[in-house]
Amino acid sequence: MKTKATPSSSNLQRRAGGQVFKFGLAVAVAALVAVGGLALLVSIMEHKQEAKNPFFRVVELTDDTEDPAVWGKNFPLQYDAYLKTVDQERTKYGGSDALPKTPTKADPRSVVAQSKIEEDPRLKKMWAGYAFAIDFREERGHAYMLDDQTFTGRQTKPQPGTCMNCHASMYTAYKRAGDGDIVKGFEKLNPLPYAEARTNVSHPVACIDCHDSQTLALRITRPAFMEGIAALKASQGVANYVVNKDATRQEMRSYVCAQCHVEYYFKGDQKRLVYPWGKGNKVENILAYYDEVGHKDWVHADTGAPALKAQHPEFELWSQGIHARSGVACADCHMPYTRVGAHKISDHHIRSPLLNINKACQTCHRWPEEEMKARVEKIQTTTHQLRNLAMDALMDLITDLKNAKAAGVGGSELATAQEFQRKAQFYLDFVEAENSTGFHAPQEAARILGESIDFSRKGQNALRQAPPLKTAGL
């Protein structure tokens, strides 16, 4: 018997429950879509806001505003990036490890970089008798420049105030010391003992060292660079070059860095900082300049050679490379344009381009990051291998010279060999002390190291020419 199916009360309840569920689901989905839509709306609004008001002037900057934190109130994006130079990060051949250190009264640093002379003891032999054989560590970021100089073991030998030129914010210090004239201030601070000059400064390199406070334009503040670049331009036939007047904006994006990342020496009793570019800024030009003025940094303890120490000639090596030739400035790779919100600013976190390949390289080079890194490291590995060969050759010469001296060899052969040592180690140090492991100008770096090996071997040959020694028995 068929009976008409009549919905039972439980069926009715179930159906009503199902409708409530569907209704709830529809409301929930619609609500979620609305949430998504609103979130997107807010995000779009924020992005639109980013495109407005790039700059708020909240403090008045003057030509005497030294503290970068004050500048940072007007330029928080640049200042935040600048503060990041405290980061310690390694690349294959550069960068620094953050090694813990027990602070002492004399050296309160709790973190230092690895020691290069412990890493490669051949450096100690190269610098025997010079302060660099006492303490020489991998360079750290700009934030550490003042502390790392104040507390280096090299301070056990008396250092002049000149050193401060590149380890502190100097513009206002020079102005104060020279009553408004930075050249006078420079001349006044150079001959002071380091500790005394140190009391004039309080910050590592800061905004005012590169920027005009009113226009934010790049500006050279180091008298030594003004004089050095004028001498270099004169050697190229450009007379009376005034860098702050004659340089283009793109040149300034390298020159502000070249105020310090260069080879230099301290001239005479006044310890005036001089960039030796009067004959040009290639390694042989610089050596010819030193030979002409009769400069030596120290006398080598083992051999008596009148030795030279090359100091981070980044600007000089870069000048010989393809990037300089193509008009690429230091800042293009070390401070590449970076997007913050809707704005592009120069990245003031100055660092190795290898830590920032997308922004530093790929604007021009359309290859994958891994490919760019591999290209750089291939150049650096080749340079490093050559550097090791040149170092071995120099060690051979120093050993031979030491033995010859001990055996009583003298005269012109000894002097010739010492002269070759001076050349060999200046050339080697020119690439060793330079901070790109050859990348700034690969072929030039290879040429310099090749010549260094040649000088070392020629020095050994010179010793062979020495007449046989008379021994006590004869």
Next chain:
Amino acid sequence: MRRKTIAGVVLGGTLGLTLGVGAYTFIYAKGGSYMTNDPKACVNCHIMQEQYDGWLKSSHRSVATCNDCHAPADFIGKYSTKAQNGFWHSFYFTTGDYPDPIQITERNKKIANDACRKCHAEIAAMIEGPANKHSAADTTSCIRCHRNVGHLH
């Protein structure tokens, strides 16, 4: 009956709100501009400002817009490409997780490369010859050498 009315009002209200928010967002974000060929639409957000600035000074500024090179010619191909790129561009711009300088995808590179042949088919055929084309990889890349005709970066 009363319960159903209330349910209908709530559901309708929620859907209406959703539609309203959606429509407002669409208009606020200049959604309609993306249906056009106007290059200004590509700089609604500022990521491609450099490319736009470069195009304004490029050799192709008077003869080709963004879509001429970066979208296929046929209707379906063009709008599906616009939809796909539009979605991913919005996604990456919203999350902020993208390389900068921006990089073209393989698919879009192929579209741009094929687009050269919309106008330059004859010279491309003369360069490539008729017989040696076995696969897509055999296609000569125009933009590998002529990378600055539209915009340099």
